Amino acid sequence: MTNLEWVNTKYRIADELQKAFIEIVPVKDETGSHLDKILQRLVSSTKDNPDLFVKLIDIMKALRWRLLTDIQPVKYNHRVFSATQAVIEEVMYLQSAVDSQTRVMFDDIKYACEFIQKNDSVIGKALSDSIEEIGMDNCIVMAAGGYSQEGINTWFQNSNIDVEVHTTGELKGFQHETGQVYVVGPPRFFSSSIISSPISSQITFLVPDWYRDMQLPISPISVYADGSFKVETRIHPIDSNAVATILESADDLNNSEADLLPQPHWTVLSEPVRHPGKDEVVARRVLLSGGYACLLDDGERIRTFDSSQPVGERLVDIPVGSVRCGVYLLLRKDESEQGVLYQEALQSFGPVASQISESQKYWKSILSNILSYQGVSQVEVSLKNLGVRAAGRVEEWTATALDRPQRSQDFQLLLQFLGIEQQPTFEYATNLRSRRLHLGQEMRHALEVNMAHIDSTMLKQLHLQGYLELESKNPRFRSIIVARVLAISPYREIISRQRTRILFKDETEGGKWLE
Numbered sequence: 001m002t003n004l005e006w007v008n009t010k011y012r013i014a015d016e017l018q019k020a021f022i023e024i025v026p027v028k029d030e031t032g033s034h035l036d037k038i039l040q041r042l043v044s045s046t047k048d049n050p051d052l053f054v055k056l057i058d059i060m061k062a063l064r065w066r067l068l069t070d071i072q073p074v075k076y077n078h079r080v081f082s083a084t085q086a087v088i089e090e091v092m093y094l095q096s097a098v099d100s101q102t103r104v105m106f107d108d109i110k111y112a113c114e115f116i117q118k119n120d121s122v123i124g125k126a127l128s129d130s131i132e133e134i135g136m137d138n139c140i141v142m143a144a145g146g147y148s149q150e151g152i153n154t155w156f157q158n159s160n161i162d163v164e165v166h167t168t169g170e171l172k173g174f175q176h177e178t179g180q181v182y183v184v185g186p187p188r189f190f191s192s193s194i195i196s197s198p199i200s201s202q203i204t205f206l207v208p209d210w211y212r213d214m215q216l217p218i219s220p221i222s223v224y225a226d227g228s229f230k231v232e233t234r235i236h237p238i239d240s241n242a243v244a245t246i247l248e249s250a251d252d253l254n255n256s257e258a259d260l261l262p263q264p265h266w267t268v269l270s271e272p273v274r275h276p277g278k279d280e281v282v283a284r285r286v287l288l289s290g291g292y293a294c295l296l297d298d299g300e301r302i303r304t305f306d307s308s309q310p311v312g313e314r315l316v317d318i319p320v321g322s323v324r325c326g327v328y329l330l331l332r333k334d335e336s337e338q339g340v341l342y343q344e345a346l347q348s349f350g351p352v353a354s355q356i357s358e359s360q361k362y363w364k365s366i367l368s369n370i371l372s373y374q375g376v377s378q379v380e381v382s383l384k385n386l387g388v389r390a391a392g393r394v395e396e397w398t399a400t401a402l403d404r405p406q407r408s409q410d411f412q413l414l415l416q417f418l419g420i421e422q423q424p425t426f427e428y429a430t431n432l433r434s435r436r437l438h439l440g441q442e443m444r445h446a447l448e449v450n451m452a453h454i455d456s457t458m459l460k461q462l463h464l465q466g467y468l469e470l471e472s473k474n475p476r477f478r479s480i481i482v483a484r485v486l487a488i489s490p491y492r493e494i495i496s497r498q499r500t501r502i503l504f505k506d507e508t509e510g511g512k513w514l515e
Contacts, residue, residue, distance in 0.1 A: 016201035033210035062513035071124035072155035084113035138179035287511035289466020404429035
């Protein structure tokens with residue numbers, strides 16, 4: 001099928017879907033419902049003082065998510081088992097610190113977790129029954145993420161269920177229509193493309209009856225569209241009591257579904273009241289897959305990895321402000337790329353390197369002294385009056401790994417302001433900058449070549465575990481890791497520039513239950 005033929009087919013499928021409806025099947029799940037209500041009560045009762053129960057709540061939120069998405073039998077479901085075991089261990093740990101009434105609740109939690117460890121998911125049973133009824137040749141399954149996809153695939157392969165399992169991110173490569181799509185998890189867990197760009201006019205969501213939010217995902221741009229794509233839903237419970245359970249749970253407690261999703265915990269920080277000093281920047285803490293974290297400054301751009309792009313074009317520099325959860329960052333474990341390139345560029349000048357280095361130190365020290373004496377604001381005003389366009393970045397120019405302002409005229413005017421002769425300072429800094437940019441292009445090309453060796457198996461590993469260490473004999477790349485963003489702190493702090501964009505192990509385990 002050509003691309004044009006597939007586009008026409010998708011328009012036809014979308015039209016058929018719009019005339020029909022999307023089916024939501026709530027499945028009766030008493031144990032999950034019991035745990036869900038306990039979690040809601042814990043969240044509600046500890047909002048003002050969550051410290052004692054924060055870890056237990058985090059693990060239970062993660063378990064709740066996995067009960068929604070990881071529906072394979074217990075023998076293939078290590079993620080649900082590990083979460084239930086972690087809940088049991090935390091409950092046992094807290095036993096001596098709580099009152100008798102809370103211990104009764106803890107016994108309920110422990111019993112429910114032990115029941116889950118021994119009994120297969122009712123959602124999984126509903127899925128296998130549905131596949132058997134419609135036939136394996138006529139359907140596919142959509143999973144909420146890589147971990148869920150891997151677990152369901154393992155189950156299917158060991159049970160002779162010959163049905164493809166995909167994530168919404170893989171829909172881009174689809175070019176064939178299917179009779180039925182079974183979606184494992186609530187609609188809001190999935191991208192709007194599963195509905196707005198359908199591969200079947202028959203779409204069924206399988207959810208436990210205790211999950212309350214049944215709204216379909218909406219594309220952010222649909223609100224601006226004239227006559228936007230709209231599809232009706234019909235709730236078709238397997239058990240006649242399931243709809244009543246949904247309505248009852250919706251009125252029972254006031255927690256929103258957002259309150260019950262796994263969430264990061266941040267140390268509350270006050271907004272910085274001073275300007276960053278020399279070799280300092282304002283940064284945010286970023287949690288990454290694999291137990292990693294980094295401190296991300298407010299710089300201009302950062303290097304990312306986009307596996308959806310063709311080989312040779314997967315390295316994409318994006319604005320720092322565009323970094324979101326799910327983006328894959330390229331980071332070093334030892335030092336920043338900027339520092340590596342600066343030192344490598346400087347050393348490439350051989351005997352002249354020392355003269356260039358002294359020149360750099362000289363003009364930066366004078367600038368630092370003026371900033372200390374006059375204040376940042378006053379220096380910015382003076383430079384703007386001279387015609388320096390990037391005067392607002394004047395503090396950054398004192399950083400060790402920054403060779404000179406980006407715009408040549410800005411640097412010339414800066415030297416004039418500092419009372420320094422244009423030559424040889426301007427030439428030294430400009431040559432250093434040119435060499436650094438050239439080395440940066442070489443590194444980018446070498447990285448692209450290195451990335452070309454990432455095959456489908458490695459990509460699958462990356463999407464599953466969220467990070468991948470680049471293996472290379474080139475010393476430049478020995479400590480580079482591709483890691484997925486899990487959360488970005490809302491709080492900013494002033495740190496040393498040398499600490500930014502460097503990968504480190506997150507000792508707080510803030511992202512452990514966010515995967």
